[in-house]
Amino acid sequence: MELFAQGIIKAFELLITFDAEVLGITWLSLKISGTATLMSLFIGVSIGTTVALNDFIGKRVVISIINTGMGLPPVVVGLFVTMMIWRSGPFGFLEILYTPYAMIIAQAIIATPIVMGISLAAIQNLPPNLRLQVLSLGASRLQMVWVLVKESRLPLLAAVMAGFGGVISEVGASIMVGGNIKGYSRVLTTATVMETGKGNFDIAIALSIILLLLAFLINFMLTQIQQRQRPR
Amino acid sequence: MKKEPPILTVQNMVVKRGRATVLEIDNLEVTQGRALALIGPNGAGKSTLLLALAGLLPVASGKMMFDARPINDRADIARVRQNAAVVFQEPLLLNDTVYKNVALGLKFRHLSRAQIKASVEEALSQFGISHLASRSAKTLSGGEAKRVSLARSFAIKPKMILLDEAFNSLDPPSREAIMDDLQSILEKTRITAILALHDREETLRLAQDVAVLREGRIVQFGTTAQVFQQPVDECIAEFVGTEAILEGVVQSCNEGLMQIAVNGHIVEAVGCFPVGQKVYCCLRPEQVTVSKATAGQTSARNLYQAVVVKIVRQAFFYKLTLECGFPLSAYITLPSFEELSVAEGTTLEVSFKATAVHVIRREG
Structure with a gap:
């Protein structure tokens, strides 16, 4: 118990004193996971909506693949991205291995199927004739898609929360492609793993609490928006 | 126009x-x-x-x-x-x-x-x-x-x-x-x-x-x-609400007036189909009139004795199901219902004009 108490005290200490390293790590975590979530939102909603609104051969297989992707193991993504951007890999020329960019790519790959799967389900859950109703009022295809996406904003916010929650808390891929370089690619999860490995439980607990607080604050904000939009 | x-x-x-x-x-x-x-x-x-x-x-x-x-x-x-x-x-x-x-x-x-x-x-x-x-x-x-x-x-x-x-x-x-x-x-x-x-x-x-x-x-x-x-x-x-659709066979046709045998009774209708032609006689309930006794003094070509089989109260009128050798339906207003003292089992006279019967050719 003493270990936990020490950890909590340390966390407050780090927070109250605005520890430069912790603030830097927290800010980088937010930047990387936020950017990855935004990317996944753009790609996931576009593909999810396209799949939901079109009938084609093999649609069920595609949906199954997307749903499987929602549980993509981060280490597998880490391995895949590492190999792709490895010096001799197909995108080695980009020279982004062990950089925040590589972490954003890996995290976006993890979050995209989550956002895609939820937005696909959200669009499919709209009344079947709504699409025709909007078109019959003179909407272009783009206008129709925009109306449907707007109409699915509640589940889409849930998709953002799920996507962000998935990437801010993942560690496997971030360590593999980011390298946990101090002051450059070290984020809350990778720092927590490192401090635990070194036996610095107090700092590890402190970082975990900050991570939890961060995840809570972001989700709290999104929940506020979501619930304000809910029909009463 | x-x-x-x-x-x-x-x-x-x-x-x-x-x-x-x-x-x-x-x-x-x-x-x-x-x-x-x-x-x-x-x-x-x-x-x-x-x-x-x-x-x-x-x-x-x-x-x-x-x-x-x-x-x-x-x-x-x-x-x-x-x-x-x-x-x-x-x-x-x-x-x-x-x-x-x-x-x-x-x-x-x-x-x-x-x-x-x-x-x-x-x-x-x-x-x-x-x-x-x-x-x-x-x-x-x-x-x-x-x-x-x-x-x-x-x-x-x-x-x-x-x-x-x-x-x-x-x-x-x-x-x-x-x-x-x-x-x-x-x-x-x-x-x-x-x-x-x-x-x-x-x-x-x-x-x-x-x-x-x-x-x-x-x-x-x-x-x-x-x-x-x-x-x-x-x-x-049936879809447009013609209640009585009676199967019959044309017996004769003179001067645009057909006599059609329906269940042993003769129904007169305007039109001309060949004798022996199987037909449907369609009749809407609003075209059927009921009365106590007219002693045959009516212009309607079709006049029968009918027994009231069923009475259903609608919003502003009654719907009567009648049996006169073949089934018929008729609508009757609330005052007429009272005046005629209609009850299930009552015998009434039913009449309808030959022009009210819409005849459709029947196959087979």
Whole structure:
């Protein structure tokens, strides 16, 4: 118990004193996971909506693949991205291995199927004739898609929360492609793993609490928006 | 009177779902400013036809003209969608205010804020829902939601409005009130309307023309009076509410008056079919008169003794089921019911004119 108490005290200490390293790590975590979530939102909603609104051969297989992707193991993504951007890999020329960019790519790959799967389900859950109703009022295809996406904003916010929650808390891929370089690619999860490995439980607990607080604050904000939009 | 030009014409239109043909329309003309009802049993293709006419379903083959211009490509379909609005059975409102829902179609047209406001306010007032403008659409009652969905379609001032069983799932008072409003708006605006309906009363009230659909084909087209009074077969007769459809055989035909044997009795009807021709005699209940005894003093060619088998009270009259060697139905007002002291088992005289009997050729 003493270990936990020490950890909590340390966390407050780090927070109250605005520890430069912790603030830097927290800010980088937010930047990387936020950017990855935004990317996944753009790609996931576009593909999810396209799949939901079109009938084609093999649609069920595609949906199954997307749903499987929602549980993509981060280490597998880490391995895949590492190999792709490895010096001799197909995108080695980009020279982004062990950089925040590589972490954003890996995290976006993890979050995209989550956002895609939820937005696909959200669009499919709209009344079947709504699409025709909007078109019959003179909407272009783009206008129709925009109306449907707007109409699915509640589940889409849930998709953002799920996507962000998935990437801010993942560690496997971030360590593999980011390298946990101090002051450059070290984020809350990778720092927590490192401090635990070194036996610095107090700092590890402190970082975990900050991570939890961060995840809570972001989700709290999104929940506020979501619930304000809910029909009463 | 000058005949209005057609706003929509269809020739040899085929709609497929997968490989199956679900709609085959040889010819259909919708006259500008009139209301056409599409009626028929469930699965007849009414909704499919409606969606195809609105440019919302791909057509496999055939020719269509809208507003005197052919529909050939995507641009033409977009033109139809810009000028025709569909009202579905469900209100399909967005999770937004009533005002924004009604403004939806206008926003697609990139109108100015002032133009949108004027059109929305006009449409809201037309349907008596101005007071709901700032309400969330998701909090409305069924009747209010239906009014909003109608206002949304009328707000864009379409040349043609298509309603797909729009009054289903409404409680009777709301349905009555909305139909009243719609009827007067259609009369006032002269917007062409195509309505998929399955209710006779709605058809009689709202439509001037009727197309009867069965298995994806139009089996009868005409004015409402023509279709209701002269159905071309027994299925349509049944559908349009002809209560008595009697099987008979033509016995004689003189000077346009046929004698038809029905269950051992003779029914006289106008028309001339060959002797021995099997026919259906169709009779609507409002054309049957009941009385105590006329001593044969009536101009009606058909006069029988009948026993009252069943009495059903309707809103403002009674419906009598009668047996006079063949089954018949008749409507009788409340005062007449009292005066004749009608009860189940009472014997009455029933009569109907030869001109009231609509005779349809029967196969086999």
